[in-house]
Amino acid sequence: MAVDNMPPVISDSPSGLAIVEREVARACRDARRDRASVTLIAVSKTFDAEAIVPVIQTGQRVFGENRVQEAKAKWPSLMNDYPDLSLHLIGPLQSNKAREAVALFDAIHSLDRASLCEALAKEIVKQDKRPQLFVQLNTGEEPQKAGIAPPDADAFLANCREVYGLQIEGLMCIPPVDDPPAPHFALTAKIAARNGLKLLSMGMSADFETAIQLGATHIRVGSAIFGKR
Numbered sequence: 001m002a003v004d005n006m007p008p009v010i011s012d013s014p015s016g017l018a019i020v021e022r023e024v025a026r027a028c029r030d031a032r033r034d035r036a037s038v039t040l041i042a043v044s045k046t047f048d049a050e051a052i053v054p055v056i057q058t059g060q061r062v063f064g065e066n067r068v069q070e071a072k073a074k075w076p077s078l079m080n081d082y083p084d085l086s087l088h089l090i091g092p093l094q095s096n097k098a099r100e101a102v103a104l105f106d107a108i109h110s111l112d113r114a115s116l117c118e119a120l121a122k123e124i125v126k127q128d129k130r131p132q133l134f135v136q137l138n139t140g141e142e143p144q145k146a147g148i149a150p151p152d153a154d155a156f157l158a159n160c161r162e163v164y165g166l167q168i169e170g171l172m173c174i175p176p177v178d179d180p181p182a183p184h185f186a187l188t189a190k191i192a193a194r195n196g197l198k199l200l201s202m203g204m205s206a207d208f209e210t211a212i213q214l215g216a217t218h219i220r221v222g223s224a225i226f227g228k229r
């Protein structure tokens, strides 16, 4: 029997995934949201197939990686074994890896500059493949962090559409580590709403409940599922 037809297994000593799943369900109830409106992305960066397979076998199907090369080394064989997996790129993308990224990922969360828009637009046409696209915001305007500064977001999103013909579906943010995350999530939601974007990629292990309260449709959870990196 195909393993991917098996229902999720909740053992009596709950795995990281089972604990996270319970907390996501509770946060959805508290926010009066449908559990199905939040996609849990299990962030498996730095973990090998041996750590990933048990999580797949528990029923998880959506995974996130932050490096194209690492993902290329790990995922093609896993996708061969489990064809219904979906893989999201959540880390920075160099324009010269756009081809590999479009080929491998079902979603890209880190669109943050015109040159990358151009490279992705070209590959999307060439490969006739449409990964879900998110523009990354640098809500804390931190100089060392990738992402579009909030004051530039509307113009950047307009350019994505009008100049590059890209259909952007959402926004992603990573709040500054030392800030309360809620204002960053709220700002991201506000910019998405006024630009007609439906998807919000926000919330990690430490703050996904807050992100769900503020409308996250995609939460990116690594260490709470896989353990310390």
Ligand SMILES: *Cc1c(COP(=O)(O)O)cnc(C)c1O
Pocket: 043, 045, 066, 090, 091, 174, 204, 205, 206, 220, 221, 222, 223, 224
């Ligand atoms: C690593 C990573 C995560 C997951 O972080 P955890 O704190 O382990 O949940 C989420 N988003 C991005 C962009 C990451 O690089």
